[in-house]
Amino acid sequence: MTDSVQVQCPWCHEWQWLWLAVDDLGEMVQDCEVCCRPWVVLVAQNPDGTLRASVQRS
Numbered sequence: 001m002t003d004s005v006q007v008q009c010p011w012c013h014e015w016q017w018l019w020l021a022v023d024d025l026g027e028m029v030q031d032c033e034v035c036c037r038p039w040v041v042l043v044a045q046n047p048d049g050t051l052r053a054s055v056q057r058s
């Protein structure tokens with residue numbers, strides 16, 4: 001199962017979709033598809049089982 005969430009790049013402020021799976025829980029590093037700068041993505045689970053993500057500058 002995957003969840004799609006929309007996140008805003010902390011560098012270029014473009015909104016993008018991330019597809020998350022339970023395997024992604026925790027922290028992962030990913031590059032912005034628009035400006036190619038690095039993100040630290042923090043993935044957490046909501047009480048209803050869906051996933052959410054917050055993005056920080058790496």
Ligand SMILES: [Zn+2]
Pocket residue numbers: 009010011012013014032033034035036037
């Ligand atoms: Zn960006």
